[in-house]
Amino acid sequence: MAQTYLHTMFGDGARALQQAAGSRASYARMEAGAGEMDILSDRELDFIAARDSFYMASVSEDGWPYVQHRGGPAGFLRHIAGNRIGFADYRGNRQYLSAANLAADDRVSLFLMDYPNRRRLKLIGHAHGSADPADIAALMAPDYAAEPERAFVIDVIGFDWNCPQHITPRFTEAEVRHATQPLLAELARLRTHIAKLEGDRP
Incomplete structure (x- = not known):
């Protein structure tokens, strides 16, 4: 578990429950140690590039979590530079829930699934929408028959790989x-x- 992810997601409540469950000592050692740097490596970038869908959570103005499924051709979620990734937002049902949420609170959490190999990558970061034609063009999937309205750009601040337990293989x-x-x-x-x-x- 990378350090920024761990320190961002572990609050006092989680630490108290870990203590009660007997797992706190191992997580405390992880928090105290140098740990992994939260820099997207080739391992994470290759995994991201191979995905044809992911789940993105944002928070409404009233504090409600909203999870949206995003799909497209493999590689539609792209590496831009450093820890920055993004995707073109294609015209859909025009509810604009994610876009509205991010205008008020730019924090997002992404789940990327590899069901056949039972792997899961979790990302957290700050996202913003862009109507800049250059940003949209850079993230458009070639030969994809859909019209983009904006680009979503995400600055990843932390990530975590999960164990395969309870991931049902799907093909x-x-x-x-x-x-x-x-x-x-x-x-x-x-x-x-x-x-x-x-x-x-x-």
Whole structure:
């Protein structure tokens, strides 16, 4: 667990519950140690680039959490520079809940899931929307048939990798097709072979 994520997310309430559960000592050592730097490495950036969806939480003006699913072609969430990532915000239902939330409170939390490999990356940071055509153009997915309204730019301040416990593997249609292609090819070969044997019968 990276240091900024740990110090940002662990409040007194969480520390008290950790103490009661018997896990506080190990987390206290993590807080006291140098730990990991919260700098996105190739490991995190490669994981981000491979995702075709994520969940983003923001907070309403009344303090209610709002979680939105974002999807697009793999790589639509892009690395800009340093710890800055972003994505083009395509026209949708026009509720503008995330955009309104971020105008009042720029804090966000992202969950990025890799269901087949049971991996999860959590990111926290500060986000803002941009209507600058240059920002939008830089984050648009090529050949994606949707119209962007703005760009969302996120300055990541912390992240954490989670263990695979309780992550149910799920697979896309393309992943299933890739996994079953050798079996389907073998089935086709056997059918051809059987048809030939039957055709050779007197």
